[in-house]
Amino acid sequence: MSKLRFFWEQSWLLLVSSLIFGVLLAIADTAWAPRIARNEVEKFTRLAGGMLPEAKRFEPIESKIPVDAGKGKTVQVEVYRAVDDSGRRVGWAFVCEGSGFADKIKLVVAADAGFEKLAGFGVLSSNETPGFGDKITIPGGFYQKQFVGAPAQTLTLVKTGDAERIDSEIVAISGATVTSQAVVDILNRYVSAVRTALQEQGLLRN
């Protein structure tokens, strides 16, 4: 028996099933991907709107901003200008992501109109450990609160400190240092790159 015939006899079911299942998954993805994307946009608007309460709508700026995502990868970030009823700029918001303890963490980060202070962050998706790392997802929780009003510059994670004091030092969640560090790293990577790009494009001037 030829090798090719032996291979086919042994694996045809696996190959045919993979093809059928692949088509089935492609159909499901095509059917539901637009709805999933819409859900994500709604979640972004809800999270960013919660951090910038004056914002009535979010308008994407003309060009995407390249950010070094580590390991030699560059991602193009879509940055949104938050404007109020009268069209006045009240802040900025964008989506960023990075590796957490268990999986990727996807965040919405918002900053004030001059991009000097953070308005906070919200979690779009994370699979961090329930009871520990998932504390980053609690809106108004002790971890998230430390970012509201923090300077839009390099942040540092400390294990102990005053979590009530709003500055560039972020106090880690007990038992979830990796997750806490991951959030700080994501913000450090994206915030300065976005601010610099906005400054260079002259978008931070009133």
Place this chain on the structure above:
Amino acid sequence: MADNQTHLTRTFLAGLWQENPVLRLLLGMCPTLAVTTSVQAALTMGASVIFVLIGSNLVVSLMRNLLKPHLRILMFTLTIATFVTIADLFLKAYQPAMSAKLGPYIPLIIVNCIIICRAEACASKNGLLVSLADAVGMGLGFTGALTILALIRELLATGQIVFEFGHKVTLLTLPEVPLFRMAGMAMPVGAFLTLGLMLGGVKLLTEKRA
């Protein structure tokens, strides 16, 4: 014909009680302990498991005579993973809040031992109808156990049973008695304690019957 029907009924009923995957076989413990903080989450997990069980049992039953021994587990996993991904995408599209709440536990159905156990023990040896009856019985047995566990935990932890469909609907509220507010019930310790008591209850019941 009558024998066939009896076999089908017996297979279906076995999953509900005699071979209940959670209470008798102690399978699927991870989701049982992890997602039973709320009844809605337990029901969503149960519905997802029923969907995956039915899908994988039917497909495995259809291909049972074509399976090569060395590819058996690989084929089971491929089939289960496909149905789990469909369930995950569906939840992300139509139940995004619940999908976020259940987090990794929906994708983790791929490694849920109930599903692979039924594919191996039943679907790979039986026809379509028996496999379907087994999937529905086992799925309902799993969902039932999860729901009872979640009902006890959610009620004792929060004092109420709440469903969210865009807005909150409170189905049941306990009176304001300190005994009825045990925050620990929402934590892993509450899951172990409640499950342990439930297993003890089931053991008592079955021993009395014997």
